[in-house]
Amino acid sequence: MISGNQDKNGNLVIKIEGSLSAYNAGDIKDRLLTGFTNHQGVILDINGVTECDTLGIQLLLSARKTAEMLNKTFNVTGDSPSVQDMLTGLGLEAEDFPCVLKED
Amino acid sequence: MNESNRFIEEFCHEAEELLSGVEDAVLDIEENPGDQEAVNRLFRAMHTIKGSGSMFGFDAIAEFSHHVETAMDKVRNGTVPVTKTLIDLILVSRDRITAMLAEANGDGPPADPREGEKIIASLKALLSSHGAAAPDENPPKETPEQASEPAKPVQQNQAVYRIRFSPDPDIFFTGMDPVILLYDLADMGECSVVAQTEKVPDLENLSPESCYLFWDIILTTAKRINAVKDVFVFVEDKCKIDIKTVEEEVITSEQMPGPRLGDILVERGDIDRKTLDKQFGTRKKIGERLVESGALSKEKIKSALNEQTVVSKMHKSAAASTVRVPSDRLDKLINLVGELVINQARLTQVASNREDTDLGESVEEIERLTGELRDSVLNIRMMPIGTTFNKFRRLVRDLSSQLNKEIELVTHGAETELDKTVLERLDDPLIHLIRNSLDHGVEPPGLRELKGKPAKGTIILSARHKGTNVVITIQDDGAGLNVDTIRQKAVEKGLIPENAELSDKKIFAQIFAPGFSTAKEVTSISGRGVGMDVVKRTIESLRGRIDIDSVPGEGTKITLILPLTLAIINGLLVSIDDDFFVLPLMSVEECVEIKSKEIEMINGRNILNVRGDMVPYIRLRDRFHMGNRRPEKEHIVITDVNDSRIGFVVDHVIGGHQTVIKPLGPAFKNIKDISGATILGDGTVALILDTNVLLESA
Numbered sequence: 055m056i057s058g059n060q061d062k063n064g065n066l067v068i069k070i071e072g073s074l075s076a077y078n079a080g081d082i083k084d085r086l087l088t089g090f091t092n093h094q095g096v097i098l099d100i101n102g103v104t105e106c107d108t109l110g111i112q113l114l115l116s117a118r119k120t121a122e123m124l125n126k127t128f129n130v131t132g133d134s135p136s137v138q139d140m141l142t143g144l145g146l147e148a149e150d151f152p153c154v155l156k157e158d
Numbered sequence: 159m160n161e162s163n164r165f166i167e168e169f170c171h172e173a174e175e176l177l178s179g180v181e182d183a184v185l186d187i188e189e190n191p192g193d194q195e196a197v198n199r200l201f202r203a204m205h206t207i208k209g210s211g212s213m214f215g216f217d218a219i220a221e222f223s224h225h226v227e228t229a230m231d232k233v234r235n236g237t238v239p240v241t242k243t244l245i246d247l248i249l250v251s252r253d254r255i256t257a258m259l260a261e262a263n264g265d266g267p268p269a270d271p272r273e274g275e276k277i278i279a280s281l282k283a284l285l286s287s288h289g290a291a292a293p294d295e296n297p298p299k300e301t302p303e304q305a306s307e308p309a310k311p312v313q314q315n316q317a318v319y320r321i322r323f324s325p326d327p328d329i330f331f332t333g334m335d336p337v338i339l340l341y342d343l344a345d346m347g348e349c350s351v352v353a354q355t356e357k358v359p360d361l362e363n364l365s366p367e368s369c370y371l372f373w374d375i376i377l378t379t380a381k382r383i384n385a386v387k388d389v390f391v392f393v394e395d396k397c398k399i400d401i402k403t404v405e406e407e408v409i410t411s412e413q414m415p416g417p418r419l420g421d422i423l424v425e426r427g428d429i430d431r432k433t434l435d436k437q438f439g440t441r442k443k444i445g446e447r448l449v450e451s452g453a454l455s456k457e458k459i460k461s462a463l464n465e466q467t468v469v470s471k472m473h474k475s476a477a478a479s480t481v482r483v484p485s486d487r488l489d490k491l492i493n494l495v496g497e498l499v500i501n502q503a504r505l506t507q508v509a510s511n512r513e514d515t516d517l518g519e520s521v522e523e524i525e526r527l528t529g530e531l532r533d534s535v536l537n538i539r540m541m542p543i544g545t546t547f548n549k550f551r552r553l554v555r556d557l558s559s560q561l562n563k564e565i566e567l568v569t570h571g572a573e574t575e576l577d578k579t580v581l582e583r584l585d586d587p588l589i590h591l592i593r594n595s596l597d598h599g600v601e602p603p604g605l606r607e608l609k610g611k612p613a614k615g616t617i618i619l620s621a622r623h624k625g626t627n628v629v630i631t632i633q634d635d636g637a638g639l640n641v642d643t644i645r646q647k648a649v650e651k652g653l654i655p656e657n658a659e660l661s662d663k664k665i666f667a668q669i670f671a672p673g674f675s676t677a678k679e680v681t682s683i684s685g686r687g688v689g690m691d692v693v694k695r696t697i698e699s700l701r702g703r704i705d706i707d708s709v710p711g712e713g714t715k716i717t718l719i720l721p722l723t724l725a726i727i728n729g730l731l732v733s734i735d736d737d738f739f740v741l742p743l744m745s746v747e748e749c750v751e752i753k754s755k756e757i758e759m760i761n762g763r764n765i766l767n768v769r770g771d772m773v774p775y776i777r778l779r780d781r782f783h784m785g786n787r788r789p790e791k792e793h794i795v796i797t798d799v800n801d802s803r804i805g806f807v808v809d810h811v812i813g814g815h816q817t818v819i820k821p822l823g824p825a826f827k828n829i830k831d832i833s834g835a836t837i838l839g840d841g842t843v844a845l846i847l848d849t850n851v852l853l854e855s856a
Contacts, residue, residue, distance in 0.1 A: 145351030
């Protein structure tokens with residue numbers, strides 16, 4: 055399940071529940087793109103993510119790259135053990151996503 | 159010992175280690191002729207023996223190993239195929255070098271030079287039959303620099319692999335997530351994974367189902383490169399997989415603390431030497447400079463840094479793990495720690511009698527520290543049983559071809575650790591038991607097929623920890639023990655009465671009687687009946703137990719249960735009058751309280767009824783002539799010794815006691831039923847009873 059709201063800084067807050075994986079990577083990608091086009095930036099809330107795979111992580115990497123290119127905000131907030139496990143498993147470090155480990 | 163002697167001894171030690179590695183490698187090659195890694199190991203070992211041999215003046219050894227080395231070189235190049243003849247020759251050569259070493263060391267008969275010439279001649283014949291030139295007549299003398307090749311670090315079987323794994327972009331359509339492969343690699347050893355994200359595009363260009371990531375992995379593992387390749391076996395067609403062994407020279411080079419980052423990057427092909435050199439004008443760290451100048455991505459550097467750390471670490475641990483200590487120094491240390499433990503127990507007791515919290519606290523701390531000290535000192539003596547297991551591979555191979563049987567030796571739990579003294583004394587009994595399995599147990603292939611078993615027999619040798627004991631089993635899938643034959647033989651020898659009703663287990667136990675053999679004919683391998691009794695005695699002298707299980711037609715399983723160490727015993731402390739005794743807790747089953755009157759009633763037969771079971775007992779008070787002041791209530795400790803239940807009557811059972819064993823000294827060497835002594839906290843001596851001997855004398 056994906057839902058979105060705008061926060062006070064003009065960022066789109068996208069909340070992902072359940073899966074961040076091959077099953078919905080396409081949907082999330084579209085959401086992220088809309089966010090970057092129509093808003094100041096995107097805040098991705100992964101608190102509810104219970105399932106994550108390599109494609110999910112790759113999507114986050116791509117979003118980060120996009121934000122850098124467009125000079126927009128991209129933050130990941132929330133704490134999801136499955137995302138964290140996947141990051142470790144893939145040899146990425148939490149420092150690659152500074153917000154993953156912190157509660158907002 | 160003078161200097162040169164020390165070097166010679168050092169050389170002999172090293173050569174022995176190398177030779178046992180040679181044996182392993184040869185057997186590996188025999189199992190898997192394509193094992194290039196094993197061929198290389200073999201070649202290197204021979205090369206080092208040759209080199210250090212000539213450095214220390216063992217020219218004969220150097221010359222001999224030169225010929226073997228040449229042969230291995232041909233195998234390495236693929237000129238000479240791996241055949242049984244070759245394997246046999248290499249094994250014979252290995253034994254020959256061992257004999258030469260023993261001679262050089264002064265503890266072996268002079269090796270017959272003719273034998274060596276014969277081996278060399280056969281080697282040459284083998285080589286020339288494959289069109290390979292025979293080795294040079296005169297091996298080039300190695301200069302000491304060449305010869306003192308890096309003494310291979312102890313964990314020479316550990317290799318560092320550098321893997322770059324770039325999955326097929328469409329890998330997800332096959333239902334495979336690359337992370338699974340990364341997990342598999344992580345299971346193989348120490349694994350550091352760095353994801354390379356540079357190819358991941360921005361969202362606009364991202365196809366959400368394609369894989370853009372690729373990985374740099376540094377894997378430190380004891381597994382062979384083929385095992386590493388196997389991880390990728392299902393994806394290797396479409397994915398780019400690059401596996402390289404990180405050069406050994408890099409690991410063993412002595413001058414440098416580790417390879418330099420720049421060199422690693424050039425070697426990986428991430429950067430060319432020119433770009434690298436350009437950066438050398440500035441003073442910053444090379445990695446930072448390269449990232450700043452945009453020559454390389456952060457991940458690339460991170461991955462190379464990772465490799466640097468792993469390799470440096472390996473280098474360090476290689477240096478740290480090769481401390482060789484004479485075992486008498488270790489024994490002294492253990493003795494001292496034993497004394498310390500005893501004195502600490504005394505101190506604890508003294509402190510508990512005074513009500514002084516400060517004293518109590520520090521004494522408690524000392525107690526904890528002594529315990530840790532004792533455990534870690536005992537740990538130093540622990541050695542994996544694997545080295546012993548490896549020796550048996552050769553034994554099984556040679557014997558089975560001698561007997562025309564096909565037998566495979568499977569080992570489990572090679573990493574199980576045992577006290578060095580126990581391990582050393584286990585060699586002979588284990589050899590004996592394995593020989594028995596080979597000779598009497600496993601049937602010839604023809605007979606096996608008739609019985610519907612695979613022609614190839616299996617002997618499983620396994621070791622595992624169980625509490626404070628180690629359990630070693632030798633299991634074969636052979637004919638099993640024949641209860642009737644053993645029974646008949648035992649009756650003939652007068653070991654059991656003709657009409658005795660005995661369980662199968664009791665009958666099996668008869669094979670431990672001296673001079674017992676049921677083999678119809680005596681072979682060179684076994685059947686003389688000298689042995690099983692020795693095996694049993696050795697195991698018992700190690701405070702161990704031996705059990706036999708056998709199913710006719712399905713095989714025999716022999717179980718050895720041994721204490722982890724001989725220096726400490728887990729005992730049950732008991733007392734008679736004011737004297738203390740320790741019974742090995744391993745054999746204790748239960749303790750029962752009995753009234754003096756109850757014993758009186760059945761006295762004369764020395765048998766006690768324990769919940770319907772008739773248990774014979776020994777009154778230790780009588781056994782040790784300790785007078786007749788029996789208390790109202792006595793205790794009986796029921797033990798299981800060689801599958802018989804036997805009780806020992808004592809005054810009081812005090813409780814479990816982990817004690818450091820002290821030998822009794824030469825004056826008491828004829829006292830068999832006491833195996834040692836220990837000193838209790840208050841300074842009293844407690845004697846450790848040998849239940850096996852007590853049972854026999856009952």
